[in-house]
Amino acid sequence: MPESYETIYQIVKLIPWGRVTTYGAIANCIGNKAGARLVGWALHASLCREDIPAHRVVNRIGLLTGRNHFATPTLMQEKLEAEGIIVKHNRVVNFEKLFWNPYRECFGT
DNA sequence: AGTATGACGTCTC
DNA sequence: AGAGACGCCATAC
Numbered sequence: 001m002p003e004s005y006e007t008i009y010q011i012v013k014l015i016p017w018g019r020v021t022t023y024g025a026i027a028n029c030i031g032n033k034a035g036a037r038l039v040g041w042a043l044h045a046s047l048c049r050e051d052i053p054a055h056r057v058v059n060r061i062g063l064l065t066g067r068n069h070f071a072t073p074t075l076m077q078e079k080l081e082a083e084g085i086i087v088k089h090n091r092v093v094n095f096e097k098l099f100w101n102p103y104r105e106c107f108g109t
Numbered sequence: 110a111g112t113a114t115g116a117c118g119t120c121t122c
Numbered sequence: 123a124g125a126g127a128c129g130c131c132a133t134a135c
Contacts, residue, residue, distance in 0.1 A: 023117055027130085034130040036117035041132060059117060063118060066116030076116095 008042040009049065011102045015056045018083045020092055021098035022060045029102040044069060055079040062095025 003104035007030050015021055023036040023043075039057070047050035047069065055076040059065050067090065074090055077087040086093035 024119095034129070035132090036130080037115060038117095040116035041113080044133095049120070057116075064116090069116060072130050085119080 003068070005042040005045055008039055009046055009052050010104045011105060012043065012046065012052050012054060012057055014102070014105045015053060015100055018085060018098070019031070020056045020058055020062065020085065020095065020098050021102055022058060024060050025099075026057070029106045040066065045100075048084075053079075056083075056100075058095070060090055062092035064090045068097050 008026055011026050012023075023039040024033075027033055027036040027039045043052070043057055043066065044053045046054050054066070055070070057066070062077050064080075064087065067073050070076045072087060079091070080087050080092065085098055092098060
């Protein structure tokens with residue numbers, strides 16, 4: 001797996017508890033603004049790493065598009081709910097509120 | 110080696 | 123406003 005993925009892993013691991021972010025935000029943060037798909041692949045590879053809360057990463061509208069790739073299709077939602085995040089119809093409720101900006105960690109506090 | 114597809118996002122018709 | 127197509131980088135076949 002490319003080292004570039006490591007950057008994505010770092011950002012994902014930086015996501016605070018009870019917060020979520022989007023693929024595009026991470027992609028844009030690392031430079032691949034248009035490479036949101038790469039983030040998806042990176043996260044897929046990250047599934048092997050338990051240290052990476054990939055369940056906190058959703059698409060731009062807060063939709064749990066990747067839940068199907070987890071151990072169980074409901075694992076992602078369950079984890080989010082475990083953190084106090086309400087998930088309805090595979091969508092994060094108050095997503096805009098729970099959205100965490102990776103820029104804060106990329107550019108600086 | 111080339112083609113097709115993918116945890117997405119944005120532009121264009 | 124809604125729907126369709128394209129682009130990005132990488133992996134899979």
